[in-house]
Amino acid sequence: MKVTYPEIGCEDIDAVVQAACVELLQHQGEDGAWGDCFDTGMMPNAQTVISLHLIGHRDRAWIEPLVYAIRQHQREDGSWGLFPGGAGDVSTTVECFYALELMEAWAAEDAPRTRAKAWIARHDGVRRCRNLTKMFLAIGGEIPWSWLPSPWLYTLMFMKGSPFSIQDIATFTRVHIPAMLVLSLYRYRSPYATGALRELVRYEEHERDDPLTNSFRSNLAAWCAKRCLTFLRMNMGQDGTLAGYHSSTWLSLFALHALGVDLEAPIVQSAIASMRQNLIVNNGTGYAHQQTANAYVWNSALASRVLLEAAIPPTYPPLQRAKAYLLSKQQMEPRTRGPIGGWGFSSNNVKHPDCDDTVACLDAFMAFPDVPKSSVDVGVSFLFSMQNRDGGWSAFEHNCDKRWLERLPANDMHRSMCDPSTADITGRVVAFLLRRSIVSPTHPSVQRAISWLQANQCHDGSWYGRWGTTYLYGTWCAVQALVTANFSLSNTTLKRALRWLLSVQRLDGSFGERCESDVLGRYSPASAGQPTQTAWGLDALLYLYDCSTDSTMRSAIQRAATKAAAWLLDNKSADGWHDTLPNGSAFPGALYVTYHIYPRVWPVMALLHFRRSIVGHKERPEGG
Known part of the structure; x- marks a missing residue:
């Protein structure tokens, strides 16, 4: 039959393809890039509000949309989750609660606040948070540094003959570690700490942070901090951000302050200004999100390829602008570790190329008849070398497969090392x-x-x-x-x-x-x-x-x-x-x-x- x-x-x-292409072109920026949002939920919104407060930067036009978004996404049970329909997440809930407390965004007797406190208490409280959340809480003086894993083990990664090096750790985690190590070694506390979570946090006297008086520990901390500072200076972009990631950048700014850099220093203010550009606000819908990184390069490669697949001529001016934008983001500067010729994910990621973005950019490029052969050749060489x-191939690294690193005490997230x-x-x-x-x-x-x-x-x-x-x-x-x-x-x-x-x-x-x-x-x-x-x-x-x-x-x-x-x-x-x-x-x-x-x-x-x-x-x- x-x-x-x-x-x-x-x-x-x-008809559907034509309408979709028209709509896609409407989202292209003047620089040729697509700035569609890279949304990772409420956590970066909360971390940004927290960090701006603890670094002493007051910007209502930046903070208020994020506070509004946090309040809008609280659930009936008082929690915040990682995604719609998922279970409440302790770390996200604590960070959102902390952000709202710092901003005095609700009254003590408000029902949403009461529900959030009760939910956190039912789920074993602040101690159950992931270590990244605890890091922000310790910076804010809300918990003692003793609640985080001891940093002394991790000084080994800077020592010759050690069983592991910082270079053995994946980029997306590696760029966080030196700052976290400095902050933990010096038990840094922001000058703008407030004790906003005193109702949620209880700890014993012996858990309080003691001064770093032991001479050996003090000397080891100074030795390690010097190497961490070298890492930060080598890996920060010209805008002060670290791989374009918001969390690594915030922690790095606090670490610089712990090492004596003034919070008003140009590098700090430049990084803050750069991260502000990752704020996306739609006044029509009320949507607001602080991106953990912008996705300009990735977005633009995908958009270019689909438009070319839809038979839009490569000579069309918007596509020519996209090609020029992508070509400008190829990372051709010699690196201390790794080949040249790849692309990174974000517009301000200039030192950390990856395979996925390189594939996407090359795939789009090769549909253009006039792309420089040298750019394609060096990009392909980058891929083969990785x-x-x-x-197989990984996203960021070459032979980064010491699986036992996932069991280190400080690692409490899946597939992060x-x-x-x-x-x-x-x-x-x-x-x-x-x-x-x-x-x-x-x-x-x-x-x-x-x-x-x-x-x-x-x-x-x-x-x-x-x-x-x-x-x-x-x-x-x-x-x-x-x-x-x-x-x-x-x-x-x-x-x-x-x-x-x-x-x-x-x-x-x-x-x-x-x-x-x-x-x-x-x-x-x-x-x-x-x-x-x-x-x-x-x-x-x-x-x-x-x-x-x-x-x-x-x-x-x-x-x-x-x-x-x-x-x-x-x-x-x-x-x-x-x-x-x-x-x-x-x-x-x-x-x-x-x-x-x-x-x-x-x-x-x-x-x-x-x-x-x-x-x-x-x-x-x-x-x-």
Whole structure:
């Protein structure tokens, strides 16, 4: 019998793609970049309010929108969570409570304040916070430094012959450690500390901070602080920020003050001014967020590629501005450690390139006919130099895989110390190298990466994705790589991937995964489909369709893909698609990301692929 499909024609997709491209272009800045928000929840809002107070910087236009956002996101039970629908989080709740207390944003008897205090007490109080939260509390004089792990063990990372070095730790954590070490060694307390949490904090007399009187400890602290200061000066950007991250920058400014730098010094004020630029406020909706970093480079690479895929001429002035912007962000200055030629994530990240952004920028660049070959060549060389000994690729590091570092006492967050090979980064690098014909599938680097992907497929047929949500993202990236490497659907690895994708597709055709997957170690379905994740699922199905020759298999994939495409078309509002859950992961169980640009780009890419593969297919297969 004839199979019934939703009626999707080229004109349906073309109209949606055109409207999405127009809307995407409206978000481009004058400098050629896309500044769509990199939203990591309430924690950076609270940390910014806290830090501005403790550093003595009073800026109502900056602080008030963040305070308003914090109050708006408090839940009925008094808590704040990491993402919508998730459980309340102790660290986030304590930080939000502390920020509101410092700003005197509520009265002592206000019901929301009472509920927050009660919730914190029911969940074992301030002692249960993660160490990063405790660091801000200790800086503010709210808790003793004895509540944090002893810093003395970590002085080893600056000593010759030590079993570990600071360079063994992943960039995103490494840039925090020297400042945290200085602050802990000197038991720094802000001159603007207030004791705002006295109702929540109780500690014994023996826990109070004692003066650093022991001469050996004092000399060791001074020796270590000198090396930390050298690290900070080498790694801070010209604007005073550290890798463009807000938390590492705030801690570094406090550390500089602990070492004698005045809070009014140009480097401190420059960093504060730079971080203020990461504030996003929409006066129309009341939305406000302090970004942990801006995503200008990543956003602009993705936006450029989707516009070029939609057949907008590369000579179009907005695309030329985007190309110029991305070219200006390639990191060509010699580095003390690591190759040149890569790109970083943020506009002010000038010293810490990564593989994912480099792939995204190169992939966009190579669609332009007039990109300097030298820029492409050095970028590709950067990628090859970053392949790990196991055959995979990581986001930031090369062979950063001392897993035992995750068990150090100060580390209380998942996957924060190492940067091992991951399916998402490996898949994206391989797919890029092959799609752009830089190497052939028989190239030794590709073969090693393919072996790594096959060896690291989960038992259910999926792959774990480190930087997106989670198994859908990893599976999408891995499938792209394998299909681009000329695997067919007769291959067992891809068959298992297809079975998994079909098993997790929702009845309405969409895909949706909860953030908890990355902590649970298994796929956790969301209660509703998400546009970005549906785009990933659809695109993965289409890659599998493209490599299949079996008519029955193609029919099954076509049914699933058509349902997913129909869901995307039906769920686009006048101003585009919107995810209701985070679509990225930073630190599993501690920090999640909502990339506002993702629903602007990935559904368009998937629908364009659907148009090429299925809508243009003249004969409808029969079966089931």
